[in-house]
Amino acid sequence: MNSYFVKRLISMLITLWLIITLTFFLMHAIPGSPFTSDKNTNEAVQNNLKSFYHLDEPLYVQYGAYLKSLLTLDLGPSIKQSSFTVNDLIGRGIPVSFELGFWTLLVAVVSGILLGVAAALRHNGIIDYLAMTFAVLGISVPSFVMATLLIQQFAVNWPILPVATWASPKHMILPILALATGPMAIIARLTRSSMIEVLAQDYIRTARAKGLSPVKIVFKHALRNALMPVVTLLGALAASILTGTFVIEKIFAIPGMGKYFVESINQRDYPVIMGTTVFYSVVLIIMLYLVDLAYGIIDPRIKLGKKEG
Amino acid sequence: MKKVLQVNDLHVSFRTYGGEVKAVRGVTFDLNKGETLAIVGESGCGKSVTSQSIMRLIPNPPGRIVSGSILFKDKDLTKVSEPEMRKIRGADISMIFQDPMTALNPTITVGEQIIEGIRQHKKVTAAEAKNAAVDMLDLVGIPSPEARLKQYPHQFSGGMRQRIVIAMALVCQPEVLIADEPTTALDVTIQAQILELFRDIQEKTGVSIILITHDLGVVAQVADRIAVMYAGKIVETGSRREIFYNPQHPYTRGLLRSVPRLDIEGADLVPIGGSPPDLFSPPAGCPFAARCEYAMDVCDRVYPSETRLSSNHQVDCWLQDERAKKLMAAMN
Numbered sequence: 001m002n003s004y005f006v007k008r009l010i011s012m013l014i015t016l017w018l019i020i021t022l023t024f025f026l027m028h029a030i031p032g033s034p035f036t037s038d039k040n041t042n043e044a045v046q047n048n049l050k051s052f053y054h055l056d057e058p059l060y061v062q063y064g065a066y067l068k069s070l071l072t073l074d075l076g077p078s079i080k081q082s083s084f085t086v087n088d089l090i091g092r093g094i095p096v097s098f099e100l101g102f103w104t105l106l107v108a109v110v111s112g113i114l115l116g117v118a119a120a121l122r123h124n125g126i127i128d129y130l131a132m133t134f135a136v137l138g139i140s141v142p143s144f145v146m147a148t149l150l151i152q153q154f155a156v157n158w159p160i161l162p163v164a165t166w167a168s169p170k171h172m173i174l175p176i177l178a179l180a181t182g183p184m185a186i187i188a189r190l191t192r193s194s195m196i197e198v199l200a201q202d203y204i205r206t207a208r209a210k211g212l213s214p215v216k217i218v219f220k221h222a223l224r225n226a227l228m229p230v231v232t233l234l235g236a237l238a239a240s241i242l243t244g245t246f247v248i249e250k251i252f253a254i255p256g257m258g259k260y261f262v263e264s265i266n267q268r269d270y271p272v273i274m275g276t277t278v279f280y281s282v283v284l285i286i287m288l289y290l291v292d293l294a295y296g297i298i299d300p301r302i303k304l305g306k307k308e309g
Numbered sequence: 310m311k312k313v314l315q316v317n318d319l320h321v322s323f324r325t326y327g328g329e330v331k332a333v334r335g336v337t338f339d340l341n342k343g344e345t346l347a348i349v350g351e352s353g354c355g356k357s358v359t360s361q362s363i364m365r366l367i368p369n370p371p372g373r374i375v376s377g378s379i380l381f382k383d384k385d386l387t388k389v390s391e392p393e394m395r396k397i398r399g400a401d402i403s404m405i406f407q408d409p410m411t412a413l414n415p416t417i418t419v420g421e422q423i424i425e426g427i428r429q430h431k432k433v434t435a436a437e438a439k440n441a442a443v444d445m446l447d448l449v450g451i452p453s454p455e456a457r458l459k460q461y462p463h464q465f466s467g468g469m470r471q472r473i474v475i476a477m478a479l480v481c482q483p484e485v486l487i488a489d490e491p492t493t494a495l496d497v498t499i500q501a502q503i504l505e506l507f508r509d510i511q512e513k514t515g516v517s518i519i520l521i522t523h524d525l526g527v528v529a530q531v532a533d534r535i536a537v538m539y540a541g542k543i544v545e546t547g548s549r550r551e552i553f554y555n556p557q558h559p560y561t562r563g564l565l566r567s568v569p570r571l572d573i574e575g576a577d578l579v580p581i582g583g584s585p586p587d588l589f590s591p592p593a594g595c596p597f598a599a600r601c602e603y604a605m606d607v608c609d610r611v612y613p614s615e616t617r618l619s620s621n622h623q624v625d626c627w628l629q630d631e632r633a634k635k636l637m638a639a640m641n
Contacts, residue, residue, distance in 0.1 A: 202411035208366055208475070209406075210426040211398035220425075224416050299416055300461040 077269035084273035097256035101242035108183035116191025138185025147178035235291035239284035319377035329424035350538035392542035400430040407490040413462035420458030468499035481505035540596035547622035
């Protein structure tokens with residue numbers, strides 16, 4: 001296990017380095033600079049600014065300097081919001097995005113799995129059709145449309161929930177629902193199809209022959225085997241939801257990470273682009289590692305880093 | 310002899326897009342205490358459906374028990390409620406399935422899979438259940454059972470897994486054990502060991518066994534009585550001796566002739582020509598008539614009634630009918 005972990009850590013670091021390198025050079029390949037939009041500054045000021053942020057140095061020098069500062073976990077200053085470092089921005093945005101993401105994931109996973117199981121148990125029955133119609137809608141309706149509909153219904157027509165901002169648990173309900181619908185629908189469909197497959201297995205018949213109750217059969221014998229595809233999906237899903245979602249955060253005026261992602265690219269705020277990318281990559285890589293660990297827990301036949309004898 | 314299970318005129322059908330498949334069409338048999346009854350027949354003759362009907366494990370829909378009764382401990386199993394049936398499954402009647410490679414849940418330790426059966430039916434502590442599981446594994450011949458309990462199915466060989474499946478089925482001391490092709494998926498040496506185990510366990514526990522198989526070699530080794538099934542009906546029943554040495558139904562004879570023999574020099578393998586009837590619309594007469602070398606006009610039209618040849622040898626064949634004998638006498 002330890003040697004597996006070391007190997008895995010090395011490969012994770014290599015992956016991260018590749019992402020950093022690619023992003024760094026691609027980002028600088030985009031025309032324009034952080035100061036292009038500042039029309040009022042003259043050339044001398046622009047040059048001063050460039051040299052202040054070391055943007056006048058050759059790319060490989062900048063690259064080396066960036067890697068060096070990364071080693072000290074310093075993501076650099078934000079060029080556009082000059083009173084903040086990138087670490088500050090992430091430090092402010094991430095707790096909010098994580099909170100939103102965590103609840104969204106919880107809602108999506110729990111309700112998605114339950115919906116999928118219910119549909120599988122009533123395969124080709126009315127519950128199945130209802131659940132799957134709901135799932136198709138959930139997948140095809142974008143979250144921003146869902147958000148608008150939810151606001152219209154629960155904040156305007158029937159004003160029981162606040163329209164926007166991130167102040168109390170009550171404020172979280174609408175954004176969580178809007179964000180969770182899509183992932184929930186995907187999870188429900190996956191759970192349903194793999195559950196139907198598992199329920200047809202011989203060991204489910206064995207469990208029935210033992211006289212076990214349907215609840216035990218579904219939750220002890222079937223669900224665990226049916227969760228594999230869902231867990232696979234969960235890694236990437238968790239990373240993208242946890243690190244903030246631009247559209248939903250924008251609609252509900254939530255001070256999360258999402259806006260930095262998008263705005264930094266438009267503004268060519270190089271350190272912020274790099275910082276958010278690095279951060280997202282780290283979260284993604286960790287999530288994928290957790291997914292692999294989860295495989296081993298769910299299915300004892302999968303032993304990480306060990307050859308089956 | 311005490312009868313533990315009585316199946317009377319059982320009919321089971323499956324609704325499909327093509328129509329209703331009448332898989333079991335009036336099966337009647339008794340199971341005596343402590344005996345092994347083999348139900349033999351080719352694929353699709355309804356033997357597995359019969360056994361799964363006893364456990365009420367027929368997937369419904371599409372399958373359903375149309376009529377008939379299954380009497381066990383003064384209860385008709387076709388009529389008891391599902392929760393009541395769950396109390397019977399695994400506790401009073403248990404079942405072993407064909408393929409031990411897929412019959413165990415790959416993500417749960419074998420110990421837990423045995424123990425959950427015990428705890429489902431008996432009020433015992435976790436420690437008592439564990440002890441019972443260890444004893445059972447020991448009984449079915451698994452070495453160092455205590456350590457093996459913590460292992461997963463993939464850490465066992467096929468034969469070992471079948472032993473675990475058997476342990477799982479027997480751990481609540483059921484009165485009836487239904488074994489559906491228990492040795493088919495195993496290689497021959499392991500097959501012999503498992504059959505030996507069945508005999509051994511029956512001696513120790515007195516369990517009555519229904520053995521479903523198409524393998525007459527297996528039947529010859531363990532069965533006390535044999536029921537031969539064809540196209541959803543039992544066509545001949547008798548003791549092992551009677552069936553092997555005095556088969557009366559042409560189908561039984563055909564089956565015995567189609568078994569490869571090593572003891573007779575130059576013995577030919579004689580296949581039964583043709584194929585079983587379509588169970589969407591089974592024939593009105595004897596279903597074997599189309600393949601039977603002795604078929605008469607009556608065979609096509611009317612199903613023969615049961616003829617009793619001895620106290621426990623019965624056959625459904627016009628050749629054995631009392632009236633056929635009178636006719637023969639008249640013709641001579």
